[in-house]
Amino acid sequence: MNSATLFVRHQFGAIIDRLSYFPGVVLLGPRQVGKTTLARGIAAALTGTQAVDGPGPLFLDLEVAADRAKLAQPATFLAANRHRLVVLDEVQNLPDLFTVLRPEIDSDRRPGRFLLLGSASGKLLRQSAESLAGRVSYVELSALMADEIEPRSPARNPRGPMPLELRDLLELWLRGGFPLSYLAPTDAMSLTWRNDFIQTFLRRDLPGLGVGIPGETLWRFWRMVAHHHGQIFNASRIAASLGGLSHTTVARYLDLLCDAMVMRRLEPLYVNLGKRLVKSPKVYVRDSGMLHALLNIGTANDLQGHPMAGHSWEGMALEHIAARAPADAQISFYRTTAGAELDVVVETGLQKVGFEIKFSEAPKMTKGFWQACEDVGVDRAYVVAPVREGWKMAGNVEVIPLTGVETTFAGPGRESSGGSNSP
Numbered sequence: 278m279n280s281a282t283l284f285v286r287h288q289f290g291a292i293i294d295r296l297s298y299f300p301g302v303v304l305l306g307p308r309q310v311g312k313t314t315l316a317r318g319i320a321a322a323l324t325g326t327q328a329v330d331g332p333g334p335l336f337l338d339l340e341v342a343a344d345r346a347k348l349a350q351p352a353t354f355l356a357a358n359r360h361r362l363v364v365l366d367e368v369q370n371l372p373d374l375f376t377v378l379r380p381e382i383d384s385d386r387r388p389g390r391f392l393l394l395g396s397a398s399g400k401l402l403r404q405s406a407e408s409l410a411g412r413v414s415y416v417e418l419s420a421l422m423a424d425e426i427e428p429r430s431p432a433r434n435p436r437g438p439m440p441l442e443l444r445d446l447l448e449l450w451l452r453g454g455f456p457l458s459y460l461a462p463t464d465a466m467s468l469t470w471r472n473d474f475i476q477t478f479l480r481r482d483l484p485g486l487g488v489g490i491p492g493e494t495l496w497r498f499w500r501m502v503a504h505h506h507g508q509i510f511n512a513s514r515i516a517a518s519l520g521g522l523s524h525t526t527v528a529r530y531l532d533l534l535c536d537a538m539v540m541r542r543l544e545p546l547y548v549n550l551g552k553r554l555v556k557s558p559k560v561y562v563r564d565s566g567m568l569h570a571l572l573n574i575g576t577a578n579d580l581q582g583h584p585m586a587g588h589s590w591e592g593m594a595l596e597h598i599a600a601r602a603p604a605d606a607q608i609s610f611y612r613t614t615a616g617a618e619l620d621v622v623v624e625t626g627l628q629k630v631g632f633e634i635k636f637s638e639a640p641k642m643t644k645g646f647w648q649a650c651e652d653v654g655v656d657r658a659y660v661v662a663p664v665r666e667g668w669k670m671a672g673n674v675e676v677i678p679l680t681g682v683e684t685t686f687a688g689p690g691r692e693s694s695g696g697s698n699s700p
Contacts, residue, residue: 286311286315286418287425287600287683288315288416291416292319292392296392297388297418300385300391301414302392302414303368304393304394304417305464306419306538307564308474308478309457312366316336316520317336320362334362336365337362337365337393339365341478345370348371351374352380355381355637364393364394365391367394369486370485378391379408379409379412386412391413393413397536417595419455420455421449423449424683443665446680450580451566452471452566453564455567456511458470462574468575470512474567476492478539479495480492483533483537491684495530495533498519499540503572506586506589507559507587507589507592508560510558510559512531539567541599543559543560543595549609552615553614554614555613563592564596565592568585590663594632594679595634597679598623598632601682601686603686605626606626607623611653613649613652616643618645618649619653620633620647622655623686629655630686631650633661638662658673660675661677663678
């Protein structure tokens, strides 16, 4: 089934808008998250418009030898295709291409010339920033969000009297937001797809990026970190559990998985309060379905009864917040050693928005939450919970469903990030 017929990706409009101004856009996202499908939809929408004045778009997959061969003389090839939208998929496979793109863009700075797709955010950003500063814009494609999926038919989800929208949300939470995992005919097939993805990613994709660490070692590390999902990252403790590795080696492993966009490192908020703050980051497996595969959680019943369910829900909500936050936002968490805590703090301009994430249909806030809101000085705060409709809790605090996250950032002149808050 073609995911393009089922999902309207949030970043679609943002990419088209940026292609109308910038010569190029770099679309970042992990493998199999739907970058190519989205790029083809964008190219189809732009064909015949002012952004693409000339022949149809040109797609090159840089994992395919024949397509890479076309770029044996990249300056000549790109100059010959100046009047087409050129889509370069898996562009991290040709890192030297960025030095060629800079003079080519400078020679013809028309908007909408290049759409570059990449699966390694840190590596791509470092390479492209040196050559393409001011010439391209960056957009991150996250896994599917709750407001991007269409409700399934009751016949396809015979799970009792649960309301349709909550049933769909449970399926998205269990399977995660990779389209082929979400669309699998059964939960068992979805889990099989995710397990196969993990092995392929560790044994083929990462070595293809020049990572020389054995796949088995990274698999053990990833599983270990999955058991610390949503918790403070203690590199020394994890290193000891992995057989006495150094904490610097473990930190390097985490960097690799964050660069590959399958892990998120959430840094603490530093404010000058004279209080003892937690200064280590929290870590998350970015896709809930991948987390559940690493934890061997295969069914909805297993998930809801699992001790990691609350942490898993927190990670899913965090990804929705990061995907929908304004492009210039800074995202962190706040915690003191005395127990004051906010799961997520989003700073944009002079505003601070706090989020507490609760796996409860009737969330109750602790004294630590209220103290954290006062410490941070939030303009407003939201409690993200598995509820159908939100309500005002007190003052500037509201309870909202997961699908309500986007509206928390609504305001004149605010543009959603489309993923500019890259790890």
